[in-house]
Amino acid sequence: MIKAGEKILEGARQALAFARGEAVEGFVVHEPPSVDVRAIRRKTGLSQAKFAARFGFTVDAVRNWEQGRRKPEGPARVLLKVIEREPEAVLRALS
Structure with missing residues (x-):
């Protein structure tokens, strides 16, 4: 149970860092090139x-x-x- 809780907390930390615009290993965002x-x-x-x-x-x-x-x-x-x-x-x- 402790390992599951640790994984959940780590995921939450990564999501928060990603929301702040920080680079997060394992998170890949695809944005298409500029559009007309x-x-x-x-x-x-x-x-x-x-x-x-x-x-x-x-x-x-x-x-x-x-x-x-x-x-x-x-x-x-x-x-x-x-x-x-x-x-x-x-x-x-x-x-």
Whole structure:
């Protein structure tokens, strides 16, 4: 039982370190390369406002990404890549 408890505590410590942005052995995060938000949105045929509403982004975020003031990071970047390839799958998952 002690070994199990020690493993749980170690896992919790690693998760906390990872959340702080520290490198943690054994944790590998795959982030896709940068995305062209404007091209993805145009491919859907939606305005910025409709794209944002349909996929759960703010209009400001979409505008900032498209105008190069900010770059989507982490989960937003992953979601955008999925929207780029399989927008209908995302819509099914969100419904």
